[in-house]
Amino acid sequence: MPMSFNQSVIDEFRANGGRVGGPFAGGDLLLLTTTGARSGRPHTVPLGYVRAEGLLLVVASAGGAPDHPQWYRNLLTHPVVRVELGAGSFDAIAVPAEGDRRKRLFEEAVRQAPGYGEYQAASDRELPVVALEQPEPPEDSPREVRSLADKLLEAHTWLRAQLRHVREEARTHIPGRPAGLGLQLRQHCLAFCEGLTHHHTGEDSAIFPALARSHPELAGPMARLGAQHLVIGRIRDELVALLAGFERADPDRLRAELDRLSAELEAHLDDEEAELLPALAGIPFPPART
Numbered sequence: 699m700p701m702s703f704n705q706s707v708i709d710e711f712r713a714n715g716g717r718v719g720g721p722f723a724g725g726d727l728l729l730l731t732t733t734g735a736r737s738g739r740p741h742t743v744p745l746g747y748v749r750a751e752g753l754l755l756v757v758a759s760a761g762g763a764p765d766h767p768q769w770y771r772n773l774l775t776h777p778v779v780r781v782e783l784g785a786g787s788f789d790a791i792a793v794p795a796e797g798d799r800r801k802r803l804f805e806e807a808v809r810q811a812p813g814y815g816e817y818q819a820a821s822d823r824e825l826p827v828v829a830l831e832q833p834e835p836p837e838d839s840p841r842e843v844r845s846l847a848d849k850l851l852e853a854h855t856w857l858r859a860q861l862r863h864v865r866e867e868a869r870t871h872i873p874g875r876p877a878g879l880g881l882q883l884r885q886h887c888l889a890f891c892e893g894l895t896h897h898h899t900g901e902d903s904a905i906f907p908a909l910a911r912s913h914p915e916l917a918g919p920m921a922r923l924g925a926q927h928l929v930i931g932r933i934r935d936e937l938v939a940l941l942a943g944f945e946r947a948d949p950d951r952l953r954a955e956l957d958r959l960s961a962e963l964e965a966h967l968d969d970e971e972a973e974l975l976p977a978l979a980g981i982p983f984p985p986a987r988t
């Protein structure tokens with residue numbers, strides 16, 4: 699199969715620290731990698747971007763095509779995306795703007811890159827404007843990561859901070875409609891849920907089995923911690939189901955679910971740290987290369 703045009707742009711971007719020639723020379727281009735809504739596979743596209751109001755923005759114009767591009771549909775299912783910009787890269791949470799905010803940001807995008815106005819005129823869709831938010835590292839980030847214990851604490855700190863942030867957002871959330879949550883809260887909640895799933899999957903599939911071999915005395919506590927993962931996983935599933943119907947979802951119900959999740963998760967993280975940190979402190983991270 700001949701290499702696609704997109705793939706040749708991606709290759710050139712990566713080979714030249716984010717600089718691309720041809721029709722994109724001098725333009726503001728980034729690479730966005732989303733996770734396939736159905737396939738779960740990474741999907742990378744080169745996209746123009748604009749900056750406005752301190753935000754990094756991409757427009758799901760698809761050249762004015764009638765349907766949203768695949769990357770946009772993907773990020774509604776998996777809000778955590780990878781952004782390559784210049785020679786650097788970072789994870790971001792993709793948050794489509796809504797209402798007046800979208801209108802304002804779109805006007806600014808058109809001011810900077812008039813082509814978006816032409817695409818909008820050619821399409822019946824309202825072209826989505828998506829902010830690629832780079833989450834700030836929590837203030838209480840642990841120091842340098844040298845052991846698996848540090849790595850665990852780093853992940854727990856991230857989870858605690860994200861959940862705090864989402865609960866705060868849910869608490870102060872005043873939807874613009876009689877019911878409904880808004881895309882911003884939905885995307886942040888979903889990103890937290892994905893991070894949580896990722897963390898627990900890693901523990902269940904890698905950390906716990908490895909510890910069970912090196913520290914058989916921890917079998918009992920790890921069985922208890924694994925059972926806590928299941929309880930937390932069920933609350934998370936309910937939360938995700940609620941978010942699927944976010945346009946009609948009851949904010950009070952979301953707050954109640956988040957409170958329940960928070961109580962279980964905080965207790966679990968404390969329990970896990972008390973039981974496992976001493977053993978994990980003896981395991982270097984990143985693993986030594988042999």
Ligand SMILES: [Fe+2]
Nearest residue numbers: 898901923970
């Ligand atoms: Fe855990």
Ligand SMILES: [Fe+2]
Nearest residue numbers: 854897901970
């Ligand atoms: Fe954990």
